[in-house]
Amino acid sequence: MNGADVIVFTGGIGENSDIVREMVVKDMEFLGIELDAEANRNKKRGEAADISLASSRIKVLVIPTNEELVIARDTRRIAASN
Numbered sequence: 001m002n003g004a005d006v007i008v009f010t011g012g013i014g015e016n017s018d019i020v021r022e023m024v025v026k027d028m029e030f031l032g033i034e035l036d037a038e039a040n041r042n043k044k045r046g047e048a049a050d051i052s053l054a055s056s057r058i059k060v061l062v063i064p065t066n067e068e069l070v071i072a073r074d075t076r077r078i079a080a081s082n
Helices: 011-016 018-025 037-042 067-081
Strands: 006-010 059-063
Touching: 006 011, 006 018, 011 018, 011 059, 018 037, 018 059
Parallel strands: 006 059
Antiparallel strands: none
16 A cells, blocks of 8 residues: 555544544654644534644544444345345
8 A cells, every 4th residue: 555645533432532533643753644733622523624734644534424324324225125
């Protein structure tokens, strides 16, 4: 793969815990990951956000999900196919 372009945090903890996101990328500057601590702390719930510094070679994103909707759609699809 020769590296990564983006790290994405999503779902429960990844989407809602600035502390966990900070801990995951801690000391990864040598990989080109630079977290914008303020953007990470101030990310609004339910909104997508880029929480990396402009100088970061690897983007760090938070992307909201709706896991319940995905489960409901999959359940409906499976039930309809039987």
